[in-house]
Amino acid sequence: MNSSLLTIPARRRRLSDEMEDPDEGLSRFQPAARLTMLRYLQDLHEAETPLDAVPPQYHTGRLPNSKSGDGKPRLLLMGQRRSGKSSISSVVFHKLPPSETLYIEATTRVKKESMHSFMDFQVWDFPGHVDYFDPAFDTENIFEEIGALIWVIDAQDEYIDAIMRLHKTILNLQQHYPAINVEVFVHKVDGLSDDFRQDTFRDIIQRVQDDLSDAGFENAPVSFYQTSIYDHSIFEAFSKVIQKLIPQLPTLEALLNSLCLSCRIEKAYLFDVLSKIYIATDTSPTDIGNYELCSDYIDVIVDVSEIYGWDRPEGEAGEEEYGESGNQDAESLITMEKKGNNYLYLREINKSVFQRPESASMADPKQSRYLALICLMGEDSSAEKKALIDYNVGVFQEALKQVFPR
């Protein structure tokens, strides 16, 4: 796996400013969940459950309209041909270098992909020409379990047709599956000048909303994002889409808030390491710059861990000495020269739980589904704070085990 060989050149973009608040009106915050959390925090020993011999399957998202109950949130990717759907799924979930997407062939059938990551979900890549609301088409089967429909619009191309089809689709969904989030990716914005990009984005939002209100829908759950596979924006957008599908999000946010408060951390993210999607962050404002920083940091950790964590043959002289002494979960700290103080802190979470020792190979990404907590330290963080943070991260980690019951 060479996830980060081709590190995506980042361009600072204040995406978050334009994005709709992903949680607004959709919060699944339940006071009960928080109460349970508090109890767990006070009472960790009793709350602790013995580890299973079999690695647990964490099914985090259970969807309102899921019939089969396998709990896999399913994402559907739809849009016109050549709008960039296959590219998005290749770049985000298979780490294809963006420039390689030029060689992706046209998709001729629905592609289902199960992602073996912290969350299991599926991406259905629809070829543009399929009319899935055709009565002959088994829509039931398609839509019954999805959590979000991602509609990709090529911002560099004519988008009137795309908007018409999107409109038709939203109307259909509103009738039968009103709980599905519609996420519109205004895509390939890398090719547009800043002004033109903003205008295009606004124009698309305006048209979609006008059409919907003409049809009598004022508050359909539709959100808009500007994306490109050539920078971090596509990952940020996916993060926000997926966060909406995590019922425990409010709990996670509360936990992160309390971590930030007790250690005076500027910003904390909980990342799914392999997909580099963040599943939660504290509720202070985010900006894409922070996201990029964390994402590049993960690249460093993943790459170095891959390079030096290779499977050494058994019986290397002296190896037993250190055998179990280290922590299975990687931990990392960066101090910058000019700032002098701890700047970034990363701690992998639950990696050891997920990895079966006999097959724990870094080279096999399927074996290592894990999260990482990344903290951006404030200006005044000193080295002594490390102990405090370690302690609190430990508490956080324990709490997290309870958030995702087995």
Place this chain on the structure above:
Amino acid sequence: MNSVKRQKQRKVLLMGKSGAGKTSMRSIVFSNYVAKDVRRLGATIDVEHSNIKFMGNLMLNLWDCGGQDGFVENYLTHQRTHVFGSVAVLIFVFDIESREFAADVINYSNIIRALSECSPNAKVFILIHKMDLVQTRLRDQLFAERADYIRGASEGFKDSVDFFATSIWDQSLYRAWTMIIYHLIPNAASIETLLQQLAEVIDARELILYERTTCLMVTHVTRGMENENPYTDRFERISSILKTHKQSMSKHTGIPAGTANFAEMQIKTGRFMFFITRLTENTNLAASIPPSEQIFNAARINILLARPRFAELDIASRPRAPAEGGQGQPPSAQIGAAEA
């Protein structure tokens, strides 16, 4: 008096057709551009010089030679001895996408002729560039064909010329430039000896010495089992990843990328421990060690103690200058091109 004179000046020519990507790669490796930024670059007018200080006593004197026909004509005629005299390395860049490969090669042989006339001992590196534009499965073969053909036109340099397939979009660029730099470092052997000793003392699995601004590897020492490490491209991967990280840190903190340096970075896992720390004025040391807190702590202290010896190595290999005083290495003499 002038510390510049005592430094080993090495003249490096960067040549090739206009648009081949010379300025792009130079800006990425030496001036903290990211690959996306290079679209903004205009054609180079005549020659752009940059002085890049490397490892204390190596001063790269890089000549980025604009490749438009008029300029090349001029290099080959009026400025022939000025351009081609006392050259240590010629880097010639071919654009893989070029429609006129045959013409490019003719152009190349003219340059080679001038070089063998004025600097017969120079070393030639050929970069076959923009490989990202070729489909993955076709790359190896196309590269081999082009390399063969170019070697045929290399006259006196036929047997010594080295080829690299490069792209600004991946770490191949770092691989090529690491080899070029290694060729130029005058005291690589003594650095390696000292590094080897250090590695023994701290029981490191691997030590990588790299230049702080470019993140290019100067040299490395690998011990014991680590020689079996299957990731043979790890050095350029580490260069590339550290460089990207440096840029994102710089962007985030507002510190210019040239000076956005780690004081320290550490990674601890159950399989290994790894840290990066400053070694000399221009270099960082990355160490991979066994997963033990004791070894880790001891290693950090030992590296701290070894710093003066490495600093000395930079100075010792230059003619003694007793009157040097506090002036020594001007601390401001970081990579010259960093401000571009």
